[in-house]
Amino acid sequence: MPRPDPRHAPGPDPGVIPALSRRRVLVGGSRGLLALALIGTTAAACGSRGPDEPDPLEAELSAARADSELAAAAAKVAPPEITPALIEVSVERARHATALIEELSRAAGKPTPTPAAETTTPSAGAPAMPTPPPRVQDVVVALRRSAENAAKLAPTLSGYRSGLVGSIAAACTTAWTVGLSPAERSR
Amino acid sequence: MTSPSPDPDRPKDAAEAALFDAVVAEHAAIYGYGIVSAHVMPEQNDLVSQALLEHRDRRETAVAMLTERSVKVPLPAAGYQLPMPVTKSTEAAKLAIRMESDCAVAWRAVMEQSDSEQDRAFGLKALTQSAVMAARWRQVLGAWPVTEAFPGGSE
Numbered sequence: 001m002p003r004p005d006p007r008h009a010p011g012p013d014p015g016v017i018p019a020l021s022r023r024r025v026l027v028g029g030s031r032g033l034l035a036l037a038l039i040g041t042t043a044a045a046c047g048s049r050g051p052d053e054p055d056p057l058e059a060e061l062s063a064a065r066a067d068s069e070l071a072a073a074a075a076k077v078a079p080p081e082i083t084p085a086l087i088e089v090s091v092e093r094a095r096h097a098t099a100l101i102e103e104l105s106r107a108a109g110k111p112t113p114t115p116a117a118e119t120t121t122p123s124a125g126a127p128a129m130p131t132p133p134p135r136v137q138d139v140v141v142a143l144r145r146s147a148e149n150a151a152k153l154a155p156t157l158s159g160y161r162s163g164l165v166g167s168i169a170a171a172c173t174t175a176w177t178v179g180l181s182p183a184e185r186s187r
Numbered sequence: 188m189t190s191p192s193p194d195p196d197r198p199k200d201a202a203e204a205a206l207f208d209a210v211v212a213e214h215a216a217i218y219g220y221g222i223v224s225a226h227v228m229p230e231q232n233d234l235v236s237q238a239l240l241e242h243r244d245r246r247e248t249a250v251a252m253l254t255e256r257s258v259k260v261p262l263p264a265a266g267y268q269l270p271m272p273v274t275k276s277t278e279a280a281k282l283a284i285r286m287e288s289d290c291a292v293a294w295r296a297v298m299e300q301s302d303s304e305q306d307r308a309f310g311l312k313a314l315t316q317s318a319v320m321a322a323r324w325r326q327v328l329g330a331w332p333v334t335e336a337f338p339g340g341s342e
Binding site: 084086095099155156157166167171174175178179 | 204274284291298304311315318322323332333335337340341
């Protein structure tokens with residue numbers, strides 16, 4: 001078995017501290033960028049996007065809410081072994097919604113957008129929730145669509161928004177390919 | 188996982204620095220997966236191979252992106268300190284998760300700092316690959332939850 005390079009002989013767990021520092025630097029960097037992102041957004045609101053044109057994050061918010069509700073409804077009727085994974089999906093998509101609301105509010109300079117936007121969601125094509133109850137497969141389909149939409153949008157955004165929607169796209173992809181995958185179900 | 192000292196070649200420009208950091212993270216992951224490979228169970232060999240392919244592919248692409256901008260490319264470090272001792276398969280899986288998380292952070296930073304839609308698209312691909320890979324290692328480890336809401340992010 002290879003032994004640690006003696007030139008870099010570890011003290012008490014030395015790797016952790018520089019790694020955390022780097023992470024802090026990155027986090028700090030993205031926070032710093034937030035101010036720039038906000039300026040960019042304001043400029044976009046005054047320029048390319050008309051006052052009546054919706055913020056592109058509105059559709060992301062609607063999808064996140066719809067997916068969260070769909071996964072929660074599916075969790076109620078799903079086989080017990082998949083229930084925790086569906087609840088996790090519901091929780092994560094709710095957290096996406098919260099982060100998107102925060103960003104939308106910051107960009108608009110006012111609190112929370114109207115819930116009316118939900119009627120025009122990309123996930124509105126998902127089966128109506130009360131009858132029949134959604135299956136795991138319905139959640140997979142919805143997450144897949146959300147992942148694709150977020151993945152299309154993220155590179156067109158800049159600054160913090162690009163990273164936020166990028167993380168959301170990555171989370172949706174991971175949720176349907178791993179979180180709700182057969183391997184997970186057999187766990 | 189980190190290289191021992193900060194690199195004096197790290198560019199001042201934020202977008203270039205983010206790409207530079209991503210290459211550093213990919214170098215470290217490629218080194219670290221050698222350790223992971225040595226300690227995981229044979230059932231995980233395919234996962235290790237796939238991860239290594241992804242990281243090598245991303246490193247080469249990121250190196251090309253830096254070269255295109257005439258930025259000096261970071262070399263792999265002479266030696267690496269592991270963030271944790273790795274002597275058994277569970278520790279190897281934890282190291283893999285840690286490295287995927289570090290790469291996810293680095294690539295999300297590329298998305299946030301870059302002024303190029305093409306580079307942001309590549310950052311997203313890398314971020315997504317690392318998020319999926321981290322989840323698969325958590326599955327191997329039997330860790331819960333398997334997924335996270337904001338890969339590479341701090342929301």
